[in-house]
Amino acid sequence: MLEVSNLEVAFGPVAPLSGVSFALDKGETLGIVGESGSGKSLTAMSVMGLLPLSGGRITAGSIVFDGQELTTLSEPAYRRLRGGRIGLITQNPMTSLDPLQKIGPQVDKVAVLHLGMTAREARARTVEILGTLRIPEPALICERYPHQMSGGMKQRIVIAMALAADPDVLVADEPTTALDVTVQAQIIRLLDDLVKERDLSLVLITHDMSVVAQTCDKVVVMYAGRAIEHGPVGAIFGAPQHPYTQALIGCIPKGLGQDEQLTGIPGTVPTVLNYPKGCPFHPRCPRAQGICATDRPAHVTQGDSAVACHFPGERA
Amino acid sequence: MTSMTGTAARAMAGFGNTSLGRAFGSWLGKIAGGFLILLVLVAIFAPWITPFDYAAQDLMNGNAPPGWPHLLGTDQFGRDVLSRVIYGARTSLSVSATAIAISIAVGMTLGAAAGYFGGLFERAVMTVVDLTWSFPDILIALIFVAIIGPGLTSTTFAIAIAYLAQFTRLTRAQIVRLKRETFIEATINLGAKPRHILQYHLLPNAIAPVIVVGMLAIGDGIVLEATLGFFGLGAQPPTPSWGAMMSSGTAQLFLSPWVIIFPGVVVAVTVIAVNLFGDELIRALDIRDRIRGA
8 A cells, every 4th residue: 555665865965764664555554663853754744745845855765655656746646645545643733723713614625625525515524524533512513613622632633634535544643742641542542443444554653662562563663764673563572673672662661560660771862963874773772883883784674574783683 | 781682792792702802892992993983984974974065165264263163263265174184084094094905915915925935936026025115105106196197096006015015024924934833734734735725724824913014004004195195296186185284284384273283183193093903903812923023
């Protein structure tokens, strides 16, 4: 359905994204995890064709959606895809809705634009979608303004807008970051159900490894603009090969009441301007040796997984 | 108040919750807004409320001091000053409002396009617009007078061009700010075309400061109209205009000061009222920082 291979993105002389690859089949959920600034959102923006907005461009690699190459697609053709066949759920629902317009008209317009519906048909569809998203009294909600609603509600509206044109792929860019912890779980469950009910493909961008473990089929671990490990969730969580992946999994709290120290990862994510030479993770890596500082590790494939590390292997 | 029905009370409460209603909320807003409404009504109903024909001369009764029947006195030709001030409100308000409306329409279009599309187009538009701002208003008026002759049309265009830059810059600044908002990106993500984004999302969100600045500009426009009238570039006799009245009054400044004082006072009070009400509107809309940002 969606295949990204060796994607590289540049903003002028800076290359914040290099060598990102993943493939997503129908009905699958792919998790993209990584710390802030690792290029997760940039990957989403590349797929949506939004890089020109912020002055970036794709310098290498390809994005193929349903047999169609997206990196060379014209803007009008891209516009039909966006919202039509690929829906995006943005990071911050608080600011993703036009404050001056009622909910109904905002959601209606998607179906009018992409499905050619009349205003009346679109409203019926909006009410129906809001209902499936477990929004109480959808017809009433249509007459509300965004400021009259809670964050969790707004995120549901944003999801409804992404779903309105019945897309094949949904890209959710940290859909729960701006929400309450209690609401986070609801939204994640909702997305999970939608994937199953509608046979959607979902790209779930998050920094929460436990969410990935619960909902995703595949996972891509990103670090400093690179996919350092990817593969099926079972394999990655069962036997992580990259020390960074191991460290991330080590950060997941295991349970309450146990006298357990949470591990952190020493150091910070390098900024785009000074990505380290060689393996980007080597300054923070417990396993680093001389070669890690000089040579960039290539991807080593092992079954369905791949890892970019000079010394892959399970934690000693 | 006790006789007020529920519906009317609710309608009043509804109005009180709108921005315009809140601007009327303070006593300053009530006084300033009330005066402006009165002025507009007077201008509209001028033919029915003026005691005399504004152009009727009574040469035997020239320069008569305020009293009965000429409440505000007469000018050198014996024309009733009150009637001329009332008709002058028509001229001043309609010229200023028309000019500012043109200015807003053109300025918002240019500013929105410049802010949205950016790049070379933006730079070209803003340079030309800034150039119009660098010309003195009187000079612009003179250019129009040279082309189409003195009169209200020239005055209107001169005022429109004088304020064009302000609206273009203001709108551009709003659009540039709004363009970066997440909901605009979200709209792009849903496949919306630029035209739709401009029309349904950017302009409605940008319009509040434009309305207020437009309101204040009408006050400035009245002064500019009076100035041009004073120099004889605006309304031509016998059309009454506050500026032209003051101009003709200067000849008999010491003989009949009321001819110049009353239109002057009306201009001053009107402009003060416009500014005070504009301030109340800014407060009600809570957009002070956005107006300063332009």
